[in-house]
Amino acid sequence: MKLLDGSVTAPLGFLAQGVNAEIKSKNKKDVGIIYSICPATAAGVFTQNKVRAACVDISQEHLRNNQAQAIVVNSGNANACTGSRGWNDALKTAAITAEALDIQKNDVLIASTGVIGGFLPMDRMEKGIRSAAAELSQAGAVNLANAIMTTDLRSKEIAVEFDIQGHSVRMGATAKGSGMIHPNMATMLGFITTDALISASCLQAALKASVDVSYNMVSIDRDTSTNDAVMILANGKAGNPVIDDVNSGDMKKFQEALDYINIAMSKMIARDGEGATHLLEIKAENAADIQTARMIARSVASSNLVKTAIFGNDANWGRVLCAAGYSGADFLPDKVDVFIGDIQVAKDGCIFDFSEEEVKPFLESETVLIKIDLKSGDKNALAWGCDLTYDYIKINADYRT
């Protein structure tokens, strides 16, 4: 597997574009399209919030035949809590996109992100969609990556190439996150493209498994959104023998590439969490089972008190143990060792005589690693988060007004 430049248009047969439609502001890109030159096998995972935007339900509906050819996305307005008018606006968004691209309406997936509870300005949406459709290109992926940002500071792009039985296969992705991120099924917007030829059932299985170890292990603020979605399009243009056995070596390679990409995106999202100054990587290791490891890693990554301690460069390992304790996981507190970077700070659930000086560089590093060794088995899990800072408050105290 090797890294490629670019993102969603790195695989063969994909084009993209992002434009300014004055939904977010007068000059930021806010409407974009990802397009495959032929219908692609498609899969998605979506928010588990009971309050769901129309675009989530409609995209799920459009994925029933496991096929899609385009994703249309806007930022600046989530089109959530907008009732039947919002539902019609989302349907119209798909219809305009289908018409502009000359494809089937139900081959269009929709995603929206931004403020909840405002109607989409459909005139501007339509103008934006038509303009993005008219300007689709390989180079347009950069603009698409920008068009999906809300409070993100950086756009998030990645692409890789790997081999399936002598055929080069490419996979690319872009994502947005920043706020309202919490592990619960899909946790933000993530779009993945690949030119691999793969069956619908393998694609869905790979996506689900991958999201469980990536997007679902990211927490910025424990709030799951009404619009979270991760979608993947696989158009088969690589010409590889079809991947249609979940237990095959080819599937394993595909899964590895997908996990690599989704974990990279997840870490970028965590690092770019609202107001973040540190990426927080939590490893729960040697758990009796994988669920225990995941619950503990996520709980520690989600704790406001751990996150403020990291902001303050404070080796407050008691808060780490405490967050493990209320994770809901069953474990033996008296066996737990805690490490910050390379330095052990707690042993057997108890004070360990460590040097604050030695821990300091690990707390000051951009990525702070906390390891919780449960010494009860051999299952491991990683979770990512960020510190909780003054800027998180600033960003969220005046987001809407």
Next chain:
Amino acid sequence: MKLLDGSVTAPLGFLAQGVNAEIKSKNKKDVGIIYSICPATAAGVFTQNKVRAACVDISQEHLRNNQAQAIVVNSGNANACTGSRGWNDALKTAAITAEALDIQKNDVLIASTGVIGGFLPMDRMEKGIRSAAAELSQAGAVNLANAIMTTDLRSKEIAVEFDIQGHSVRMGATAKGSGMIHPNMATMLGFITTDALISASCLQAALKASVDVSYNMVSIDRDTSTNDAVMILANGKAGNPVIDDVNSGDMKKFQEALDYINIAMSKMIARDGEGATHLLEIKAENAADIQTARMIARSVASSNLVKTAIFGNDANWGRVLCAAGYSGADFLPDKVDVFIGDIQVAKDGCIFDFSEEEVKPFLESETVLIKIDLKSGDKNALAWGCDLTYDYIKINADYRT
């Protein structure tokens, strides 16, 4: 029922004191005792965190016979994650207190609050306990209320008097909260005294029911502590006919008084949340069942995004609906109305044309009321929280170092 001055020494036969033992600092009170002149019927509810301080386990053990005569408490050091030495220190704390008061060791309940993962300075603890024991008085309740504070800005005290079959009965309480507060069984330290005569089973039932509608409905930062405990002592000095039937009118009166006191304490704790500038009162009403109402009210009161919006005086009702949506409760989003103060801001889960000007005074008031009308039944629940502010970050980024 009428309000009395004072707190835990307002009921007959109770004395208290708080002193400085140099555990928290050179001049703040940090060790205290609540004492009943005779053994009292006692009950408690404790943290559900898997990582529990020794004082929690030992107090539960000492409550097995439903009897206690004193509570000894220190702030500044939680004596949690301190292994067998911490366990022995907690036992020694009980033993010193018992000796100083000339009572049974297992009639002493223990509570500690403060930093996790440091050993108690037992020489200073002993000095503090002996000095508090020597100076017990009715007036000492004020010092006790101060001695249990950590990052609390205000001490919390209340007392009431009510009538049981012509006998005046008194009940008083003090509590501490501020950080690491989240609904999960007991959520902070709360001490209640009463001179009512009541059976052990009625006392435990009343406490459990009361905590469910008070302390368990408070959220500051979703972190449940290793040391949370609510304890009640009932010494029978009021001379009322014993309350020993959970379905009796007397039990109902006792429950009303206890709920009144615990809800008042809970609101004081939420209002005094770390960095708080607003008390947040969330009412979920007309739910199909009480669990749904509670889950939704707590979820909204716990949302970082709702809390930052309140700090910013922002009528961001979308975040309210979103937090209800990920509460785990089953409800129909399309039926939900949302009100801020008296002003409706969402109708049937959707945008409602409200005036930002009219909402403003309700957002600027010290107590911000948010009502979520589920229109699906007749069950209601209240939860309390506070806004999330720059000062929460400040307090928690440098708490330990």
